[in-house]
Amino acid sequence: MGDNRFSCSGNGAGERFGIEASRILDACRDRDCFEDVRVFLTCGGEELIARTGNVRVKCAEIVASNISVDPVQFNIGFYTVLVRFYVRCEFEVCVPMGQSQTIEGIAVLEKRVVLFGGQSNVSIFRSKACDNFCATPEPVCCGHNNPEAVIEVVQPVVLGARILEECNCHCCCCCCDIPAAVADSLGGALGGDQNGDNRYLTISLGLFSVIRLVRDGQLLVEATEFCLPDKECTGVADEDPCGTFRQMPFPTSAFCPNNTAPASNGNGNGRGRCCGNS
Numbered sequence: 293m294g295d296n297r298f299s300c301s302g303n304g305a306g307e308r309f310g311i312e313a314s315r316i317l318d319a320c321r322d323r324d325c326f327e328d329v330r331v332f333l334t335c336g337g338e339e340l341i342a343r344t345g346n347v348r349v350k351c352a353e354i355v356a357s358n359i360s361v362d363p364v365q366f367n368i369g370f371y372t373v374l375v376r377f378y379v380r381c382e383f384e385v386c387v388p389m390g391q392s393q394t395i396e397g398i399a400v401l402e403k404r405v406v407l408f409g410g411q412s413n414v415s416i417f418r419s420k421a422c423d424n425f426c427a428t429p430e431p432v433c434c435g436h437n438n439p440e441a442v443i444e445v446v447q448p449v450v451l452g453a454r455i456l457e458e459c460n461c462h463c464c465c466c467c468c469d470i471p472a473a474v475a476d477s478l479g480g481a482l483g484g485d486q487n488g489d490n491r492y493l494t495i496s497l498g499l500f501s502v503i504r505l506v507r508d509g510q511l512l513v514e515a516t517e518f519c520l521p522d523k524e525c526t527g528v529a530d531e532d533p534c535g536t537f538r539q540m541p542f543p544t545s546a547f548c549p550n551n552t553a554p555a556s557n558g559n560g561n562g563r564g565r566c567c568g569n570s
Contacts, residue, residue, distance in 0.1 A: 309515045312508055317439060318408040319504035325451070328494040329399045331381055332467045334480035337395030341455060341493050346386040349450045350394065352497060355380045356474050357445075361438045361505070364406060371409040373441045373503055376465075377401040378474045379448060381495055396478045399495050400465050401448075409439035409505040416508070439505040449498035456492045 333341065341347070356378040364370040379399040384392050414437060467482055475482050 307515065308512055311511050311513055313511055314440070314442075314506040315509035315511075317410050317505050317507060319502065320405060320407060321502045322403075322405070322500075324401075324403060324499045324501070325496070326401050326499065327451075327496045328454075328456070329401060329497065331383075331397035331399045331453075331493045331495050332470060332482055333395060333397040333493060334478055335483045336480055337383075337397055337493075338483040340385050340387065340393060340395055341491055344385045344387065345455060347453055347455060347493065348384050349453045349495060350382040350384050352379050352381045352399070352448050352450050352495065354378065354445065354447060355477050356471070357443065358471075359441050359443060361409070361441050363438070369408055369411050370406055371439060371441075371505060373405050373407060373505070375403045375441075375443055375501075375503070377403070377445070377448075377499070378470065379497065380474075380477055383453065383493070396480070397493065398470055398474060398478065398482070399497070400470065401497065401499065402465075403499075403501065403503075405503055407503065407505045410507060412437040412439075412507065439507045442504050442506055444502040446500050449500075451496040451498055453493065453495045456494055457490060458492075 354377050358376040358378075360374045362372050362374070364372055377400070379401060381397050381399055383395050383397070385395055387393050416437060470482065
């Protein structure tokens with residue numbers, strides 16, 4: 293939409309306006325290597341792992357996260373941010389007669405950091421369009437006003453997978469701790485925590501992330517009010533589809549080969565962005 297233009301009312305001179313925005317108090321970036329994280333498989337997947345020794349990762353993608361922010365005792369203004377990432381994984385395993393089968397599972401990654409989030413002794417309440425004087429009152433949830441944690445993360449890089457005979461993998465939770473909404477993203481029900489053959493599928497993942505703590509703040513900025521777009525909304529004419537097609541720009545880039553070699557993680561697995569597209 294590079295052809296959009298905006299016009300503003302007034303004499304064009306900048307005026308000062310107060311706005312409310314999220315102020316970044318502290319932030320950090322990190323690259324984490326999660327090695328030998330147990331994958332909680334579906335019931336069918338556990339049966340296949342019990343009788344196979346050859347497995348490879350097809351893809352892995354983050355499907356959900358859980359974030360908690362708690363103050364650090366005896367260190368006023370600092371907060372612990374605990375993040376759990378739920379990663380849906382697809383694997384290909386070899387079965388008898390030279391065939392392969394796809395299985396699914398959930399890996400749970402946990403990350404903890406300490407950041408400065410400042411102090412606030414006020415309770416913040418916000419009105420809603422449907423609120424009225426007799427509406428149910430909004431409770432004070434915590435007794436103190438914690439900052440908000442914002443997490444930015446790319447899809448995990450697959451570093452490898454293997455089957456372990458003993459459960460010496462890195463686990464931060466058990467199968468019953470996985471939320472139902474996450475388990476429902478799989479094609480079948482999750483199996484239990486116990487495996488009769490003592491064989492466990494693990495995965496190693498690399499993760500790039502940025503974590504920051506923010507609080508609402510009031511800022512005074514130079515701005516011009518009442519910006520309206522100059523471009524009018526136009527629809528597609530159903531009477532002349534060929535005329536609409538002729539006005540479309542020719543997709544030159546689609547006919548140009550990409551000679552740049554894709555990035556490789558060194559194990560042939562690639563990074564998982566394909567879940568749900570296979």
